[in-house]
Amino acid sequence: MKLTLHDTMSGKKLEFQPLNAEKVTMYLCGPTVYNYAHIGNARPAVVFDLLARLLRQQYKLLFVRNITDVDDKINAAAIESGQSIGEITKKFIKAYNIDMAALGVGAPDIEPKATEHIAEMILMIRDLLKKGYAYEQDGHVLFEVSTYEDYGLLSKRNLTEMKLGSRIEIASYKKSAHDFVLWKPSTPDFPGWDSPWGRGRPGWHLECSAMIEKHLGDTIDIHAGGQDLVFPHHENEIAQSTCAHQGKVFSRYWLHNGFLSIDNTKMSKSLGNVSLVRDLLKDYSGEVIRLALLTAHYRQPLEWSEETLIGAKKMLDRIYGSLRDIEVSTKKLNATKVPSPVMSALLNDLNTPMAISEVFNLAKELNKTTDQNQKEAIAAEILIAGRILGLFESDANEWFQNKNTSIQFKQEIESLIVQRDLARSNKDFIKADQIRDKLFAKGVTIEDTPSGVRWHYGSN
Ligand code: AMP
Ligand code: ZN
Numbered sequence: 180m181k182l183t184l185h186d187t188m189s190g191k192k193l194e195f196q197p198l199n200a201e202k203v204t205m206y207l208c209g210p211t212v213y214n215y216a217h218i219g220n221a222r223p224a225v226v227f228d229l230l231a232r233l234l235r236q237q238y239k240l241l242f243v244r245n246i247t248d249v250d251d252k253i254n255a256a257a258i259e260s261g262q263s264i265g266e267i268t269k270k271f272i273k274a275y276n277i278d279m280a281a282l283g284v285g286a287p288d289i290e291p292k293a294t295e296h297i298a299e300m301i302l303m304i305r306d307l308l309k310k311g312y313a314y315e316q317d318g319h320v321l322f323e324v325s326t327y328e329d330y331g332l333l334s335k336r337n338l339t340e341m342k343l344g345s346r347i348e349i350a351s352y353k354k355s356a357h358d359f360v361l362w363k364p365s366t367p368d369f370p371g372w373d374s375p376w377g378r379g380r381p382g383w384h385l386e387c388s389a390m391i392e393k394h395l396g397d398t399i400d401i402h403a404g405g406q407d408l409v410f411p412h413h414e415n416e417i418a419q420s421t422c423a424h425q426g427k428v429f430s431r432y433w434l435h436n437g438f439l440s441i442d443n444t445k446m447s448k449s450l451g452n453v454s455l456v457r458d459l460l461k462d463y464s465g466e467v468i469r470l471a472l473l474t475a476h477y478r479q480p481l482e483w484s485e486e487t488l489i490g491a492k493k494m495l496d497r498i499y500g501s502l503r504d505i506e507v508s509t510k511k512l513n514a515t516k517v518p519s520p521v522m523s524a525l526l527n528d529l530n531t532p533m534a535i536s537e538v539f540n541l542a543k544e545l546n547k548t549t550d551q552n553q554k555e556a557i558a559a560e561i562l563i564a565g566r567i568l569g570l571f572e573s574d575a576n577e578w579f580q581n582k583n584t585s586i587q588f589k590q591e592i593e594s595l596i597v598q599r600d601l602a603r604s605n606k607d608f609i610k611a612d613q614i615r616d617k618l619f620a621k622g623v624t625i626e627d628t629p630s631g632v633r634w635h636y637g638s639n
Contacts, residue, residue, distance in 0.1 A: 180237060182526045184401075185478060187409060187433040188333050192528055195432065197400050203238040204395040205231065206430075208387055208404040208412065209290070211247040212271035213256040216278050217453035218468070218483060219405075219439040219446035225469055225569075226436050226477040226529065227403045228284040232567050233525055236517070243394050244287035245387060246272055248294050249380055254369055264370055268294075278456040281465035281622035282472075283569035289394050293386040297372045300381045300389040303423055304361045304374075312422040316352040318364035318377045324357040327418045333433060334410035359415050361385050384415035391420065391429075402430035406437055407445075439472075439481045446483065454483065465622055467492045470570055473531040494535070495570075495578070498561065501542040502575035505558045515559040517567055525567065538564050592623055596632050599625075 182195040197203040207227045210220060224244075234240045248268040257264045276286070304320050307313040312326045324330050324338065331338050341357060349356045360382035365371030371378040381389075391399060397420070404413065413433065420429040438445045441452050459468055471491035475481040518541065524533035538561055545557040565571030595614050602611040618625055618634070625634045 180522065180526060182233070182237070183528055184432055184434060185528050187435050188430075190335075193432065195400075197238060198398065198431065200238050203234055203240045203401075204399040205234070205240060205242045205401040205403065206387070206391050206395060206399055207242070207244040207287070207402075208408055209244040209246050210271075210275050211250045211252060211383075212268045212275060213250070213253040214271060214448055215455045215457055216275050217446055217448065217455050218459060218472070219453070221279065221282055221284075221456050221468070222439050222472055222477075222481065223403065223405050223436050224279050224284045225282055225472045227434070229473070229525075229531070229567070229569065230401075230403070230434070230529060231285065231287075232569065233529070236567065240288070241395065242287045243289045243291065243390070245390050246275075246290060246292045247383065247386060248272070248292050249370055249386070250383060274457065277619065277622075277624055278460070280619055281460055282456065282469045283465060283572070291390045291394060293381070293390070294370070296386070296389050296393060297381065299393050300362075300385050301372075301374050303385065303389050303392065303419065306423050307361065307419065310422065312418075313361055314354065315376055316354075318379060319352045319360060320362040320376055321353055321358040322361055322415065322418060322422075323354060324359070324418065325355060327422055329421070330357075330418055331414065333417060334414050336410065336414070359384060359411065361419070384412055385419060387412075388416050388419040388423070391416075392423070397424040397427045397429075399430050401432045401434060403434040404436075406435045409435055436477045437475075437480045439483050441483050443482065459488070460622065463488050463492065464573075466570055466573060467495060470495060470535070473568065473570075474535065476532055477529055494539075498538065498542050498571060499573070499575045499578040501545045502558055502561060502571070503579075504576070505545075505554050507555055507559045507562060511555055511559045512562060515556075515563045517563050518560045521564045521567075531568070534564070534568065538568075592618065592621070592634060596625065596634060600632065 183192045184195050185192045205227070207223060210216060231240060231242045246268075253264055253267055257267050260267065262270075280286075304313065307322065308315065308320065313320055313322050331341070338357065362374060362376055362379050362381055362385075364377055364379045369380065371380050391402075402413065402416075417429050421427065440446060441454070444450065444452060446453055456468070467488060468491070471487045472481070474487070474491060474494075481487075518537065520537040520540070521534045524530040524537055527533070541557055541561050541564070545554060545561070548554055548557065562571055595618055599611050599614040599618075602608070602614060615625065623634050625632055
């Protein structure tokens with residue numbers, strides 16, 4: 180099974196060959212937690228969750244997706260809302276994880292927070308200073324871009340041309356406009372940590388370099404993120420890590436997803452043209468939203484509209500329609516492999532539109548056949564393909580009963596809440612947490628209030 184992936188650095192589709200099949204390492208730049216996730220933010224989470232599922236078929240994977248919980252945008256959100264920075268980040272980390280779980284995104288193996296890696300960041304800055312790649316000025320420490328000759332290789336930018344073209348006013352503490360912040364001073368009202376350069380906070384790019392070094396090592400197999408991160412974020416991560424690690428390759432494959440747009444404009448918090456995942460979940464199941472995201476190839480732009488969701492809902496209706504009333508035994512399921520046309524499509528740089536169309540071919544075959552054994556075999560193939568795509572995990576009969584609000588669904592949730600209460604009153608907190616996780620996986624948020632437990636579908 181040959182996996183090919185499009186690598187931004189070489190601009191080519193390459194065969195994926197890990198450094199060590201027993202420990203494939205992948206890092207995805209995670210959210211900056213100051214707002215609810217919009218559907219554009221969900222695209223990398225879903226796409227690279229699919230890649231993680233695919234890699235886990237063949238390799239042992241260590242997948243890290245970080246949380247950026249120190250950032251100027253978070254500080255601004257705290258001032259605007261009157262909440263503390265800790266309250267803001269806690270609230271939006273929880274909301275992000277609930278929303279992503281509802282879209283079938285598995286938790287990463289490690290989810291490091293930037294604020295818990297300040298010591299590692301300070302060490303990396305000291306090292307870069309010692310080696311002559313950085314300089315200190317007015318409480319700031321900056322990476323001196325001209326000291327790294329391969330700067331610009333990922334984003335295909337030429338530093339000399341950039342210099343000639345740039346008319347940006349240079350901040351007083353910078354030698355060159357392209358130098359970027361590793362550390363900057365903090366005023367008493369902002370988060371800050373003591374450092375050799377005074378009380379301050381890290382630059383965003385440095386956060387990822389330090390967390391990668393700590394959890395995955397100097398050279399990783401795959402680094403992923405949205406296309407907007409190629410420059411400057413990933414270019415700067417490469418400069419820092421490569422210079423800190425004696426020129427060792429930082430990431431062997433670079434993967435970037437294309438933009439999700441609305442009316443041909445990139446969806447973005449700053450433009451305000453966002454559709455929040457938590458709002459979409461009020462009208463569509465997580466599975467519909469996930470399929471809608473996967474209908475386009477991850478590198479292509481995806482124009483988002485109500486039609487995208489309606490189309491995905493119809494597709495799932497067709498698949499569940501063909502699976503209805505067919506019993507697939509666990510034994511059969513366990514003995515079934517991902518059908519090779521689906522697998523080949525996914526192995527070809529995650530060609531999800533092709534993989535989904537192959538699932539439709541199976542559904543057509545299933546509708547035609549009258550032989551019960553054959554029906555069970557094809558249904559098993561669809562379900563197994565679904566495990567890797569993160570789809571078709573609902574009960575086919577329940578699907579048509581509007582599961583989210585169906586009486587059975589409500590009863591199931593209420594019963595789990597009663598069991599959790601019981602576990603808590605028996606001081607069996609492990610079991611209580613397991614039940615809470617089960618509710619979480621079903622997209623349900625619970626709230627412990629003085630008058631008892633309240634729940635609702637979707638994130639808080
Ligand atoms: P942020 O929280 O803004 O740092 O973004 C988190 C992730 O979402 C990053 O990988 C971004 O590249 C990605 N992202 C943000 N907006 C979009 C969009 N409109 N389409 C696709 N990916 C996006
Ligand atoms: Zn990053």
